[in-house]
Amino acid sequence: MSTEGADAGDAGDAEDGFIELDGVEKVFDVRRRARGGAGAGAGGEARGGARRGIGRLRREKHQVRAVDGISFRVPRGEMVGYIGPNGAGKSTTIKMLTGILTPSGGRLSVAGIDPSRERTRLARHIGVVFGQRTTLWWDLPLIDSYRLMHRMYRIPDARFRANLERCVELLDLAELLDVPVRQLSLGQRMRGDIAAALLHDPAILYLDEPTIGLDVISKAKVRDFLRNLNAERGTTVLLTTHDLTDIEQLCKRVMVIDHGRLLYDGGLAGLHEIGRSxxxxxxxxxxxxxxxxxxxxxxxxxxxxxxxxxxxxxxxxxxxxxxxxxxxxxxxxxxxxxxxxxxxxxxxxxxxxx
Amino acid sequence: MRLYIAVAAGGFRRYATYRVATFAGVFTNTVFGYIMAYTYMALWDQRPRLGGYDLPEALTYVWLGQALLATCAMMGGGFESELIERIRTGDVAVDLYRPADLQLWWLAVDLGRAAFHLLGRGIVPMVLGSFVFELALPADPLTWLAFLVAVTLGVVVSFAIRFLVALSAFWLMDGAGAAQMALLAGLFFSGMLLPLPVFPGALGEVAAVLPWSSLLQIPADVLLGKHTGWDLAAAYAFQAGWAVALLAAGRVLQSVATRRVVVQGG
Known part of the structure; x- marks a missing residue:
């Protein structure tokens, strides 16, 4: 562990930054076949790449700076929007915050834990919903996936029952528990996924495009639930989205990222002012x-x-x-x-x- | 541990939900069993005691092959296509942030699947075969028990091979080629086409020490009573040795894959 001082100041950390990023970078090596002398025409994302011609194969090695020096702090209980166009580096940031990806540089701490070093310990403190992926077991009834969560996160029985009951009520899942996941609509599946991410009472919830592809009513249901979760439980929420309405209705603070850099961090009104939107x-x-x-x-x-x-x-x-x-x-x-x-x-x- | 038992139970039930697929599988196994049984009868008529088996033993071998084809996933068809797909699409990210071990998770899924396939696709073809042909099935329940142990070890070896194949998708981005090669190797070296002792000379000797012989050849020989006493212990040790070596290789590959390789997609 290289978290000097972070261990000693767990309580202090929670005050100024529950999620802390300090100059975080993620660089991917991308190899591609060399096209005669077209070094500069490698697309917008590849900057400052090292090129290496290997014999006849002549493959170039490019470096893609998916996240290029991002710093921010999110205090406990805040609900923050994290937005940017496709390929901006949002999902890469989330993956580093869950510990799936190791940052190439900078410091990163979530609830006082270094995610990539202690992925499993961190997993008990966070919930993750990837809008375009599912954590649910495709062929089996919804309830089976929840029973699996019960075991996986070693949730005490009474707490599991109480949390499940609450999610079932607020997310309108009662009719769906015995339906195989593959038969659920997109909106139903999304609500099912959100419940699955919350059964172990995570202090932090990452939501990656939670309303993507949903109809108006489903979107409203999901937003209501998130607002309620943040207000009542004080869950810290980091939300990436394409839909500015999500941000408008849920977040006081919004961060804009593009080409791996933080362009804006502040209120939504300020963003509109700057962007003259x-x-x-x-x-x-x-x-x-x-x-x-x-x-x-x-x-x-x-x-x-x-x-x-x-x-x-x-x-x-x-x-x-x-x-x-x-x-x-x-x-x-x-x-x-x-x-x-x-x-x-x-x-x-x-x-x-x- | 309770988690992985729950995962295995889920693996069992998800295959159990597809009844039509199970029925189709039983039908296919039975038809192929008849075709291969008559082929073997022609062969053994020309060359009695080929590979050290008499005709009832050879026919038992045929029907065991059909019964274990799905269980030991000799032609693939277990968890690996799903894991390859999850790596290709990036869904594997979901598996990785969970507080669970990737290899143990999929091993549990695959053991659950194998248990279902043994019951759902193993018993019926065997019974249908025994109605028509004279088989050399043992009367001693201990032999059956010894056979079940060998099958379990065979499933673990089979899992460990397919786990390596699936992880190759982290580098190859498309695991179809690797899966195809594994299918051919599995079909031939497990003894699915012909018992391995039938192969002449060096080919037979090499085939006997490759991990695939754990999938069908060894369980079949255990049921036919070819391995008893210390010989049985040696057979188990051979299977367990391959299981441990291949699972360890899988662990190494897994840690390299998850540390160094990009998780696909946004």
Missing amino acids: ERTLVVDLEQELPPIELPGARPVRTEGPRQWLAFPATESAAPLVARIAADYPLVDLSVREPDIETVIAKMYVDRSAV
């Missing part, structure tokens, strides 16, 4: 009209009686909606949140402008 108001009118011109809104698109208006995400939609409802023959309307890719793209534009 815009929400979109989709307006259905009774008939085709020229584009609506209102202060604080920008017409984006018109298609027959339907119009798209962009307005700053930091502003409330209410005054705008009131004006439109008063001045135009309004049939229906909806608000669309900005997507993460657009917000981040704008952050880049701003940076290069500076």
Whole structure:
């Protein structure tokens, strides 16, 4: 163990950082066949690679810096969003936080434990839900997977029963316990997976895209449950997502990562400000009209009686909606949140402008 | 330990849920049993006592091969295709963050599967075969018990080989080629086609000391009463030796794989 001082200060650690990353890096060696002199055209992620031509095979060895010096602290009981486009390094970070991957550099500690050194001990303190993977036993009824968790985490019988009962009630699983997992819908399976991750009362929950592919009702159920879990049990939650609505409804704090670096760490409102992100108001009118011109809104698109208006995400939609409802023959309307890719793209534009 | 018993029970039950697959397997084993039994009868008619077996012993060997084909996974078909797939897609990440050992976990799954296959796919073909052919089945229950021990050891050796094959997917990214090679080696060197003593000269001698002989040749010889006393202990020691060596190799490969190799996918 190389955690100087961390052992001595377990209680102190919990105060300032339950999850702590200090200059964490993860570098992967990727070999690929050399294409004549195209060293620089190796794609956006490969930077600073060492090249090595081995005889006739001429394979190049590139280094991909999936996580490139990330530092942050998450105090106990916080619920933090961890967002970024595909390939940004989110999942790599989560894998290092579970101990599956060993960091190439930097220091990392979760609940006072070095994850990759003491993976098994850490496993009893954390719950993990990978949205696109399942921990449940595919061919067997849901309840069988839970009984396995009971044994695997050596959960005392009474606690297991109480936790199971609670999850079954809040996640609406009563009807599903005897159904083989392969017959569950995606939303049902996701709720089943979340329950499986919580039966051993983990202090920390990592959620990797927990709402991906879910319909609106399932998303709402999952979010309600997570909000409740964080509020009542004080579970620390680290949530990666593509859906900014998840963040908006659950997290006060959001971290943005891209190309393995932390671009932003703060409130969601601040992110919208920096990214100058815009929400979109989709307006259905009774008939085709020229584009609506209102202060604080920008017409984006018109298609027959339907119009798209962009307005700053930091502003409330209410005054705008009131004006439109008063001045135009309004049939229906909806608000669309900005997507993460657009917000981040704008952050880049701003940076290069500076 | 209770965890791995629960895992093995799960392994048993998940195969038990697929009744049609079990029925189809029994049917296939029985049909192949008849085909091979008549082939052996023709062969033994020309060369009586081939490899030291008389005809009833040879026919017993045929039906044992069918009964143990699924149990000892001589042509694959156990956990390994699933583990290869999990490595390929990156789902193995889920297995790795759990507070459980990867090798013991899959060993428990595979022992559960083997127990089901012995009951579900072993007994019926054997009984159907014994209706039509004169078999050399022992009357002594102790011989049957000795046979069960040899089968259990055979399953563990078979698991250890397939675990190595599956882990190769960490490097090869696609384990299909390795699995194909393991299937051919298993089919031939387990004695599934012909008993190993039938092979002439060096080929037979080499085949007898390779780990695959633990899968069918040794259990069959134990049931036929060819190994008794110290000879039986030596046969067990041979199987156990291979089991330990191959499981240890699997452990080494596992720790290298999980430490150095990228877990696929986001």
